[in-house]
Amino acid sequence: MRIGELARRTGVSERSLRYYEEQGLLGPERTPAGYRVYAESDVDVVRHVRMLLEAGLNTRFIRNVLPCMVDTGDGLAPGCPELLPHLRNERDRITVAIDGLATARTLLDEVIEATPPDNSEYEAWLARRVG
Known part of the structure; x- marks a missing residue:
């Protein structure tokens, strides 16, 4: 999916999504023309990032802990x-x-x-x- 679709599905601005990419929180594929293409799983990644940001964590900290976080269905929990x-x-x-x-x-x-x-x-x- 393109950035506009991800923004719509997550309620996060395209500008924020680009920032998340700059911070290493998202890693979309690129088309030959340079357009970002996001995976379906990136919807959950963005939601997890938003949850951790709302918990008061900064993006550098989130980048380090996100790979170890587990979605329990009721929220996130550390898997490590x-x-x-x-x-x-x-x-x-x-x-x-x-x-x-x-x-x-x-x-x-x-x-x-x-x-x-x-x-x-x-x-x-x-x-x-x-x-």
């Missing part, structure tokens, strides 16, 4: 036990990022809460600060 420590490290990295974002949100909530309820109070406060 040696992947588990790497997946746990990625999960820990994401947890740290989530904690940092939660802290930032709390601080922003405090700033928002400190804002006077109406414009006149804000303008008076601003005048005291500037003047």
